[in-house]
Amino acid sequence: MLVLGIESSCDETSAAVIKDGREVLSNIILSQKEHTKFGGVVPEVASRVHLKTVVPIYEEALEAAKVTLDDIDLIAATMGPGLVGPLLVGLTFAKGLAFTKDIPFIGVNHMEGHLSANYLEHPDLNPHHISLVVSGGHTMLMEVKSFGEYTMLGNTIDDACGEAYDKVAKIMGLGYPGGAKLDKLAQKGKKDAIQFPRALLKEDSYRFSYSGLKTAVSLYIQKLSESELKEQLNDIAASFQEAAIEVLVIKTLKAAEDKNLNHISLSGGVAANSRLRSMFEERIGDNQKLFYPSIKLCTDNAAMIAAAGYFRFQKDGAGSLNANAVPYLKLAK
Ligand SMILES: Nc1ncnc2c1ncn2[C@@H]1O[C@H](COP(=O)(O)OP(=O)(O)OP(=O)(O)O)[C@@H](O)[C@H]1O
Ligand SMILES: [Mg+2]
Known part of the structure; x- marks a missing residue:
């Protein structure tokens, strides 16, 4: 067909x-x-x-x-x-x-x-699984029961993750759209250089929030001179990225455990992110399996x-x- x-x-x-x-x-x-x-x-x-x-x-x-x-x-x-x-x-x-x-x-x-980009490329993905959709307009954690049957576990209460990437990239002077550029810079920076907030991490929920993180980066950058910003650009990118991604990974893995589901799919523009993929691979349990589409x-x-x-x-x-x-x-x- x-x-x-x-x-x-x-x-x-x-x-x-x-x-x-x-x-x-x-x-x-x-x-x-x-x-x-x-x-x-x-x-x-x-x-x-x-x-x-x-x-x-x-x-x-x-x-x-x-x-x-x-x-x-x-x-x-x-x-x-x-x-x-x-x-x-x-x-x-x-x-x-x-x-x-x-x-x-x-x-x-x-x-x-x-x-569905995952269904296209991964016939072995169990139709009953945990799905994290992270894009320019959405940050959704869902239990997919079968194709077309979804239970929403959590959503962002303000900005979407991709939107935060784009806004932070803009503040950093990387232009629009900036998610992929920020990802590239972050790969050359120190992840623990600056402690940015992990929003709602301690809250026992699957909700996400990105507006506070965006403001924290903005306030940090406002205090820097032009040369300091240039010097710290990679570290700011890496530290922002670590904070943005860690919450996604921790809450998604917890949802998989809570729901007793061992297949997890990622999708949306932010699923192209190198750190999202690598942090999942680092922290995923032996009995769990991660699926994501090719970058394109x-x-x-x-x-x-x-x-x-x-x-x-x-x-x-x-x-x-x-x-x-x-x-x-x-x-x-
Ligand atoms: N490597 C990357 N790291 C982080 N973010 C990325 C990366 N590549 C793309 N993005 C982000 O993904 C988003 C674009 O994804 P997508 O095309 O799915 O969003 P959209 O279609 O605008 O929103 P939606 O799908 O919610 O309607 C942008 O915010 C972009 O910055
Ligand atoms: Mg989209």
């Missing part, structure tokens, strides 16, 4: 073709550069770039997969959460294709997409959307062409 995926929820225009939910035939991703000079995503600009690029990206995805639209069995597109203008561009384009060619259509939850499938891409569409289609059948963009679409209560 061939699934065409379309993703346009934020600042990546992407189209992909996957086979039988497990094999990526093509995954074309255009990361919009237009937002760099604004220091963040400008929704109106993003919508306009999606409009201009969605057709050529879709054509490139079909060509790279060596298929035509007539070969496609299902079209899956992100319907939320995300920015409403950008979402509407990809969703409307995908529904138009499905309607014209009478191909089954399915609207996909972007966060189910992130999680962590940040926004259409292959993960096609995968989520495939698995949802297996479970519930095709969706409706009345599916609308839902900016705050929820995955679980």
Whole structure:
């Protein structure tokens, strides 16, 4: 079964073709550069770039997969959460294709997409497992009971982890988006150089908080001269990263123990982080197993959307062409 995926929820225009939910035939991703000079995503600009690029990206995805639209069995597109203008561009384009060619259509939850990057690459991941989804807009710890059945264990009460990475990177003068750049600097710094707070670590809950950590880094940097900042940049990055990641790792491993589940999946843009991966590997129990997508499938891409569409289609059948963009679409209560 061939699934065409379309993703346009934020600042990546992407189209992909996957086979039988497990094999990526093509995954074309255009990361919009237009937002760099604004220091963040400008929704109106993003919508306009999606409009201009969605057709050529879709054509490139079909060509790279060596298929035509007539070969496609299902079209899956992100319907939320995300920015409403950008979402509407990809969703409307995908529904138009499905309607014209009478191909089954399915609207996909972007966060189910992130999680599904693991199903795409790891057939051995137990469907009943603990999932940590960490991205630019979300920090969610969930018990996945089976595909599409989620119990939310904990969420961030303020900023998302990726958002904190981007804001701290901006304060450090690394530009936008800064998560991956900060990760690179951190690898050259001392993790214990500065003691930044581990928010809610002592609280017996699965909740997260990142606004205090961001403020702590900001206050620390304000006291430095330009030359001191330059000198300490790697250590600040490494110390921030250690504080941001440690809470995620400790709470996720505790959830796995509490729920007696030994498979853990990571997904979302921050799952690309080198320290998140290495700290999990250091602290994970002998009976536990960690799964995460390859770097390209962590940040926004259409292959993960096609995968989520495939698995949802297996479970519930095709969706409706009345599916609308839902900016705050929820995955679980
Ligand atoms: N190596 C890395 N280390 C830390 N953060 C990273 C790394 N690579 C990417 N990120 C962060 O991941 C985020 C982007 O991920 P993603 O594309 O999943 O987010 P989004 O789509 O904007 O948000 P959401 O999926 O919640 O709607 C950014 O905040 C970026 O800084
Ligand atoms: Mg995303």
